[in-house]
Amino acid sequence: MRLLMFRDDGAARLGILREDGVIDVASAGGADAPKDVLAVIDGGQEALHYLRTLVASTKGDAVRALDGLEIVAPLLPRENVMAVGRNYAKHAEESARMWNLDAVQPPTVFTKALTSVTGPFAPIPIDDTLTSMADWEAELAVVLGREGKNIPRESALDYVFGYTVINDVSARDLQQSWGGQNFKGKSLDGFGPLGPWVVTADEIPDPGKLRVRCRVNGVTKQDASTEEMIYPVDDIIARLSLGMTLLPGNVIATGTPDGVGRARKPPEFLHPGDVLETEVVEIGVMRNAIVAA
Numbered sequence: 255m256r257l258l259m260f261r262d263d264g265a266a267r268l269g270i271l272r273e274d275g276v277i278d279v280a281s282a283g284g285a286d287a288p289k290d291v292l293a294v295i296d297g298g299q300e301a302l303h304y305l306r307t308l309v310a311s312t313k314g315d316a317v318r319a320l321d322g323l324e325i326v327a328p329l330l331p332r333e334n335v336m337a338v339g340r341n342y343a344k345h346a347e348e349s350a351r352m353w354n355l356d357a358v359q360p361p362t363v364f365t366k367a368l369t370s371v372t373g374p375f376a377p378i379p380i381d382d383t384l385t386s387m388a389d390w391e392a393e394l395a396v397v398l399g400r401e402g403k404n405i406p407r408e409s410a411l412d413y414v415f416g417y418t419v420i421n422d423v424s425a426r427d428l429q430q431s432w433g434g435q436n437f438k439g440k441s442l443d444g445f446g447p448l449g450p451w452v453v454t455a456d457e458i459p460d461p462g463k464l465r466v467r468c469r470v471n472g473v474t475k476q477d478a479s480t481e482e483m484i485y486p487v488d489d490i491i492a493r494l495s496l497g498m499t500l501l502p503g504n505v506i507a508t509g510t511p512d513g514v515g516r517a518r519k520p521p522e523f524l525h526p527g528d529v530l531e532t533e534v535v536e537i538g539v540m541r542n543a544i545v546a547a
């Protein structure tokens with residue numbers, strides 16, 4: 255299933271994307287239906303079974319046209335977005351040249367503030383008093399469905415609820431000037447578009463065979479397969495869970511391929527008027543206009 259959130263009369267509502275449109279879960283299921291994606295995660299298999307029943311049976315006015323809906327981020331994670339840096343070999347190489355870094359061992363881990371998360375079609379504001387080096391990073395995002403600690407790698411995918419798309423938009427000048435750490439440069443408001451929906455894990459049995467792409471004004475900047483990850487999804491989950499409890503509803507950004515703007519010659523950055531497209535081919539496409547803050 256493809257689960258999304260849309261805004262109607264100022265309120266966010268849960269939807270299920272189907273070939274003929276979007277099932278409005280509240281209209282189709284009534285008062286007992288889950289209200290959002292986090293409620294579905296918390297409801298476990300029972301909630302998923304309930305929604306699959308709606309997919310099979312819903313007709314009429316409870317099915318809305320996708321084009322007419324204001325799609326928002328499918329969920330706000332329960333904690334900061336957890337992120338893995340330099341997780342594709344070629345991007346690790348270009349990052350090493352950018353920042354004069356050593357080889358990746360173990361993986362680089364950081365977080366993005368919750369307030370950076372925005373919708374898959376929302377404008378991304380750039381404040382030119384804060385940054386002149388806003389960069390793109392297209393990534394596969396993992397949505398966790400179970401609590402776990404010290405998770406064995408061989409069972410790590412059992413903890414995945416689903417997958418979505420994120421762009422880890424990064425202010426490279428802040429990233430470098432604030433002591434070389436990632437958090438501030440990656441946490442400006444709106445610098446984490448997420449969506450357009452969550453695809454449940456049963457529809458993506460192998461997250462290591464997905465295509466990740468990024469386009470700016472229609473020009474492809476990144477295009478790679480998740481097969482190129484240094485640390486695959488199961489390994490990321492196992493490593494993050496070492497001595498640390500992961501929660502249902504956590505979102506993990508799994509790293510970006512090569513082709514970021516800062517590493518280009520000459521460097522390229524996002525500016526008001528640009529359109530940023532982020533795609534995981536098997537999941538969906540986000541389109542975000544870059545605007546002046």
